[in-house]
Amino acid sequence: MSTQSDLAETSRLEAFSDGVFAIAITLLVLELRSPELEEGERLWPALLHEWPQFAAYLTSFAILGIMWVNHHSMFRQIQRADRGLMFLNLLLLLWVTLLPFPTSMFAEHLEDHSINANVAAAVYSANLTLAAIAFSAIWWHVLRKHLVEHDMDRAQMRKSLIRYSFGTVIYGACIGVSFVSAQLTLLLVFLLAVYYAFEQVRTRGGTA
Amino acid sequence: MSTQSDLAETSRLEAFSDGVFAIAITLLVLELRSPELEEGERLWPALLHEWPQFAAYLTSFAILGIMWVNHHSMFRQIQRADRGLMFLNLLLLLWVTLLPFPTSMFAEHLEDHSINANVAAAVYSANLTLAAIAFSAIWWHVLRKHLVEHDMDRAQMRKSLIRYSFGTVIYGACIGVSFVSAQLTLLLVFLLAVYYAFEQVRTRGGTA
Amino acid sequence: MSTQSDLAETSRLEAFSDGVFAIAITLLVLELRSPELEEGERLWPALLHEWPQFAAYLTSFAILGIMWVNHHSMFRQIQRADRGLMFLNLLLLLWVTLLPFPTSMFAEHLEDHSINANVAAAVYSANLTLAAIAFSAIWWHVLRKHLVEHDMDRAQMRKSLIRYSFGTVIYGACIGVSFVSAQLTLLLVFLLAVYYAFEQVRTRGGTA
Amino acid sequence: MSTQSDLAETSRLEAFSDGVFAIAITLLVLELRSPELEEGERLWPALLHEWPQFAAYLTSFAILGIMWVNHHSMFRQIQRADRGLMFLNLLLLLWVTLLPFPTSMFAEHLEDHSINANVAAAVYSANLTLAAIAFSAIWWHVLRKHLVEHDMDRAQMRKSLIRYSFGTVIYGACIGVSFVSAQLTLLLVFLLAVYYAFEQVRTRGGTA
Numbered sequence: 001m002s003t004q005s006d007l008a009e010t011s012r013l014e015a016f017s018d019g020v021f022a023i024a025i026t027l028l029v030l031e032l033r034s035p036e037l038e039e040g041e042r043l044w045p046a047l048l049h050e051w052p053q054f055a056a057y058l059t060s061f062a063i064l065g066i067m068w069v070n071h072h073s074m075f076r077q078i079q080r081a082d083r084g085l086m087f088l089n090l091l092l093l094l095w096v097t098l099l100p101f102p103t104s105m106f107a108e109h110l111e112d113h114s115i116n117a118n119v120a121a122a123v124y125s126a127n128l129t130l131a132a133i134a135f136s137a138i139w140w141h142v143l144r145k146h147l148v149e150h151d152m153d154r155a156q157m158r159k160s161l162i163r164y165s166f167g168t169v170i171y172g173a174c175i176g177v178s179f180v181s182a183q184l185t186l187l188l189v190f191l192l193a194v195y196y197a198f199e200q201v202r203t204r205g206g207t208a
Numbered sequence: 209m210s211t212q213s214d215l216a217e218t219s220r221l222e223a224f225s226d227g228v229f230a231i232a233i234t235l236l237v238l239e240l241r242s243p244e245l246e247e248g249e250r251l252w253p254a255l256l257h258e259w260p261q262f263a264a265y266l267t268s269f270a271i272l273g274i275m276w277v278n279h280h281s282m283f284r285q286i287q288r289a290d291r292g293l294m295f296l297n298l299l300l301l302l303w304v305t306l307l308p309f310p311t312s313m314f315a316e317h318l319e320d321h322s323i324n325a326n327v328a329a330a331v332y333s334a335n336l337t338l339a340a341i342a343f344s345a346i347w348w349h350v351l352r353k354h355l356v357e358h359d360m361d362r363a364q365m366r367k368s369l370i371r372y373s374f375g376t377v378i379y380g381a382c383i384g385v386s387f388v389s390a391q392l393t394l395l396l397v398f399l400l401a402v403y404y405a406f407e408q409v410r411t412r413g414g415t416a
Numbered sequence: 417m418s419t420q421s422d423l424a425e426t427s428r429l430e431a432f433s434d435g436v437f438a439i440a441i442t443l444l445v446l447e448l449r450s451p452e453l454e455e456g457e458r459l460w461p462a463l464l465h466e467w468p469q470f471a472a473y474l475t476s477f478a479i480l481g482i483m484w485v486n487h488h489s490m491f492r493q494i495q496r497a498d499r500g501l502m503f504l505n506l507l508l509l510l511w512v513t514l515l516p517f518p519t520s521m522f523a524e525h526l527e528d529h530s531i532n533a534n535v536a537a538a539v540y541s542a543n544l545t546l547a548a549i550a551f552s553a554i555w556w557h558v559l560r561k562h563l564v565e566h567d568m569d570r571a572q573m574r575k576s577l578i579r580y581s582f583g584t585v586i587y588g589a590c591i592g593v594s595f596v597s598a599q600l601t602l603l604l605v606f607l608l609a610v611y612y613a614f615e616q617v618r619t620r621g622g623t624a
Numbered sequence: 625m626s627t628q629s630d631l632a633e634t635s636r637l638e639a640f641s642d643g644v645f646a647i648a649i650t651l652l653v654l655e656l657r658s659p660e661l662e663e664g665e666r667l668w669p670a671l672l673h674e675w676p677q678f679a680a681y682l683t684s685f686a687i688l689g690i691m692w693v694n695h696h697s698m699f700r701q702i703q704r705a706d707r708g709l710m711f712l713n714l715l716l717l718l719w720v721t722l723l724p725f726p727t728s729m730f731a732e733h734l735e736d737h738s739i740n741a742n743v744a745a746a747v748y749s750a751n752l753t754l755a756a757i758a759f760s761a762i763w764w765h766v767l768r769k770h771l772v773e774h775d776m777d778r779a780q781m782r783k784s785l786i787r788y789s790f791g792t793v794i795y796g797a798c799i800g801v802s803f804v805s806a807q808l809t810l811l812l813v814f815l816l817a818v819y820y821a822f823e824q825v826r827t828r829g830g831t832a
Contacts, residue, residue, distance in 0.1 A: 012430065012434065012488060014220065015434055016434045016437065016438055018220065018223055018224045018227060019227055019434060019438030019439070020438045021224065022224055022227030022228045022231060023227070023231055023438060023442040023443075024442055024445075025228065025305060026228055026231040026232050026235060026305045027235075027442060027443075027446070028305065029232075029235065029305050029306055029308050029309050030235070032306075032309040034309070037324070040322075042322075042324065042327075043317060043323075043324040043328060044323075044327045047331070057306075061302055065295075065301075065302075068224065069291070069295070069298075072220060072294075083485070086488075087481075087613050090481040090485075093481075094477055097441060097442045097477070098448075098473075100445050101445050104450055105450040108450055109459060114456075114458075115458065115459075115460075116459040119459045119463075120459060123463070197295050223639065226636065226639055226640045230644045231439075231643070233644065233721060234644055234647040234648055234651060235647075235651075236721065237648075237651065237721050237722060237724050238651070238654065240722075240725040242725070242728055242732055245740070248738075250738075251729075251733060251743045252739075252743045255747070266718075269718055269721070273714040276640065277711070277714075280636060428638060428642065428696060431639065432642045432645065432646055432692065435642060435643055435646030435647070436649065439646060439647055439651075440653075443650060443651075443653065446654065502696075503689075503693070506689040506693075509649070509689075510685055513649060513650045513653050513685070514656075514681075516653050516654075517653050517656040520658055521658040521667075524658055525667060530664075530666075531668075532661070532667040535666075535667045535668045535671075
């Protein structure tokens with residue numbers, strides 16, 4: 001029987017992904033720097049002045065956390081892993097591991113009064129969009145190759161594909177918003193993460 | 209049967225949390241810097257002079273270690289995971305991953321002869337308090353949603369809730385102590401961690 | 417029966433290796449630095465100017481990802497682990513954990529108009545070659561000690577050994593190419609990673 | 625039955641320890657810095673000049689690798705975990721996670737022509753000694769509390785205790801050697817790691 005070893009393969013894929021998510025979410029803290037004070041300067045206002053760092057940290061933490069929860073939910077439905085799935089999953093992990101970089105750059109330029117703030121916001125949003133595209137690609141591949149549990153009809157498949165593709169549109173739109181306002185982009189991404197968290201909790205609570 | 213997959217979900221949640229705890233506890237070392245010596249300066253006294261770094265490292269290591277042990281004990285009693293549990297657990301992990309930042313800031317300002325030492329101590333204590341609140345919230349949620357083993361009567365539930373909420377009060381009090389003395393705060397937090405470790409060992413030894 | 421505990425041993429070996437791969441692949445991001453801008457300088461061109469950082473990041477991510485997939489495939493065929501296998505695996509992990517260092521050095525010197533670019537490329541290629549040698553050594557050891565599933569004839573064994581040794585030759589050749597052009601070396605390594613990924617997907621799709 | 629859940633506890637303890645070992649061994653690379661070159665300076669000799677960094681990296685990698693293998697072997701014999709074992713294991717992990725710090729300091733001062741080289745070597749050796757003491761303490765606790773498989777007679781227990789305590793003596797002696805020569809200390813520690821690796825492989829090959 002191949003079932004046993006296929007399940008094992010999925011579980012090692014999940015373990016590796018969990019590891020990458022856990023490390024990426026924890027590495028975010030390395031971008032937080034204690035403010036460098038001048039003689040006689042007070043710590044508390046200097047810390048408050050660093051708010052973009054904390055806002056960006058919190059937002060990226062929330063996004064990676066929700067991505068992990070979704071990755072978890074998605075893989076619970078996946079029965080078998082093929083090499084295609086492994087490489088699409090690596091593509092997703094590429095954008096996951098990259099996120100601390102645009103997060104730090106976004107925080108650094110959030111209050112710039114120049115186009116740089118918008119560019120940093122757009123790069124951040126582009127990273128999220130690319131992660132969302134990888135998510136959709138995984139699900140599309142999984143459906144096409146029948147790697148999921150078999151009790152899914154055509155309508156359910158389409159519905160789930162639309163649901164997993166939703167992030168692509170949202171985050172793609174954030175790239176545009178970036179050129180309106182960097183701070184609005186950060187707020188929007190954060191609110192989306194919060195909304196998404198609660199929406200998921202509610203949905204599950206209602207159906208299960 | 210849903211039991212099988214629910215247990216699987218709890219185990220992946222634990223694995224992810226273990227990863228985050230393991231990384232956060234190991235990243236603490238990145239805040240330790242070899243002293244920069246001037247020509248002819250001796251390493252040993254320079255190293256001793258850095259004692260706040262080591263004291264803060266040791267304290268945060270002890271706290272994260274004990275948190276992990278408690279997380280472990282708590283999740284051994286949890287049978288099923290819902291999305292609410294996953295998000296409350298992420299909230300706990302947010303404070304766990306953040307800890308290296310206030311640890312480093314606390315060490316840096318521990319010997320300041322200004323309010324900055326107190327502020328750094330208070331921020332550190334606030335981080336611990338927020339983690340303790342998340343811990344209580346997880347247990348409260350777990351009891352309310354009956355996600356634990358079913359052989360727990362009302363009195364036991366209340367007792368366990370009080371026990372898990374104890375840290376909130378203790379660490380909350382440390383925020384106040386911070387404004388008396390930063391060094392006393394660090395000592396207190398460390399002694400609490402040591403006491404808690406031994407108290408746990410003794411309790412278990414007595415009952416099991 | 418020893419089978420149970422031997423399988424357990426292999427699984428902990430895999431879990432440890434997964435951890436190291438996951439961390440090494442995620443630490444790569446720490447080498448990416450937000451460009452330091454002068455007054456009035458624009459972020460976007462400064463970011464584009466940093467392309468060697470991103471190219472090296474992407475290439476090392478792809479290589480570590482494919483190595484992980486191959487490690488995974490290899491260990492699925494390994495039934496038992498002895499101490500020799502554990503130490504050869506540690507040797508492989510040595511080169512895996514080292515990779516962020518030559519990656520960063522390669523990116524830093526990629527555009528140097530001096531021998532330094534070639535040296536950095538050669539060191540990078542040498543790291544990959546040493547990893548490939550460790551890979552072959554693991555497989556050679558595994559075959560010699562009969563640690564694999566027993567349904568493999570002599571021809572299959574030789575064929576698999578050649579297949580796993582292929583990387584040694586390829587990456588070894590890249591050391592030579594380094595002294596022709598550093599940029600060509602990076603391109604070559606990246607293309608090899610991409611080719612290897614697709615070739616693997618196709619092969620599996622055809623046979624399974 | 626308590627067996628099931630006790631085994632689960634050991635496995636989560638092992639998973640957490642594996643995570644910490646994997647992260648500590650991978651973080652070592654962050655201490656390696658690409659040499660900063662002056663205008664026209666060549667990379668290769670600058671890299672060779674950094675040999676203490678690489679020697680210290682290799683030595684610490686070998687030690688952590690062997691510690692992990694020994695941890696693995698030890699825990700395969702442990703059937704149940706109590707809170708005492710969890711805290712002694714945390715004590716071991718404290719010294720494991722700390723190691724990158726004295727490693728980096730050792731490398732930095734290895735070629736100093738002053739007492740600083742000896743102090744750095746002694747601190748490094750002390751870290752290893754403390755880890756070895758924690759190892760012995762774990763095994764002593766495990767024997768005293770009968771947490772191992774039951775088919776061990778008194779003589780075997782004493783023999784195993786002596787074997788696990790060997791490292792304490794060896795690394796303790798290295799603290800003394802540190803004040804003779806820092807470079808000799810590094811060589812000795814490295815050779816011990818290599819010897820230990822091969823000795824283990826041979827022993828197992830002979831008995832199993």
